[in-house]
Amino acid sequence: DARVTQTPRHKVTEMGQEVTMRCQPILGHNTVFWYRQTMMQGLELLAYFRNRAPLDDSGMPKDRFSAEMPDATLATLKIQPSEPRDSAVYFCASGLEYGELFFGEGSRLTVL
Amino acid sequence: AQTVTQSQPEMSVQEAETVTLSCTYDTSENNYYLFWYKQPPSRQMILVIRQEAYKQQNATENRFSVNFQKAAKSFSLKISDSQLGDTAMYFCAFKRIRDDKIIFGKGTRLHILP
Numbered sequence: 001d002a003r004v005t006q007t008p009r010h011k012v013t014e015m016g017q018e019v020t021m022r023c024q025p026i027l028g029h030n031t032v033f034w035y036r037q038t039m040m041q042g043l044e045l046l047a048y049f050r051n052r053a054p055l056d057d058s059g060m061p062k063d064r065f066s067a068e069m070p071d072a073t074l075a076t077l078k079i080q081p082s083e084p085r086d087s088a089v090y091f092c093a094s095g096l097e098y099g100e101l102f103f104g105e106g107s108r109l110t111v112l
Numbered sequence: 113a114q115t116v117t118q119s120q121p122e123m124s125v126q127e128a129e130t131v132t133l134s135c136t137y138d139t140s141e142n143n144y145y146l147f148w149y150k151q152p153p154s155r156q157m158i159l160v161i162r163q164e165a166y167k168q169q170n171a172t173e174n175r176f177s178v179n180f181q182k183a184a185k186s187f188s189l190k191i192s193d194s195q196l197g198d199t200a201m202y203f204c205a206f207k208r209i210r211d212d213k214i215i216f217g218k219g220t221r222l223h224i225l226p
Binding site for chain 1 (some may be wrong): 154214
């Protein structure tokens, strides 16, 4: 049963700490997305990759967020330093170019 | 820029009733995809139904069907014989054919009451 796998499921950290979230996309999918979900803003697109190349990270605060895809089986989203306003659920999703997205279960981040 | 609007933040219906969730979108494109995703309390985002804009026939998946009105840029979701397990947040989403990005609405929280 192919699925997008995200780790960690939950993370509580203190302001100023580095946070790394990881995602394993579905094998064969060539697009990978990072979304952030909050009550106020809903689902916001942070960054996405096609064939491992970053195509759009305009939704991401550049000074503290970075997204990479070191190989086809791993995408990472890093926040350094983290702030309380970064508290949210972060979703990774993968798909093919002309199809729907398949989402992971999300990583709930709490920054104290 | 494309936008997706869901005008009903929250709805409640009795079990076994039929409910319709509204969605409108704004685009100058002629070819695109539309989706409805469901997010139950478990938080998992699940694809419910998909519609290609070039298809006139409305998509259906078991108890779920859409009313796609291209000229009006409307894409509503109808849930027939609603079940307690349908309780979730429902997101309408848009994707241009020549783009990878999917744009989501703010969501409608649906409660199915016993």
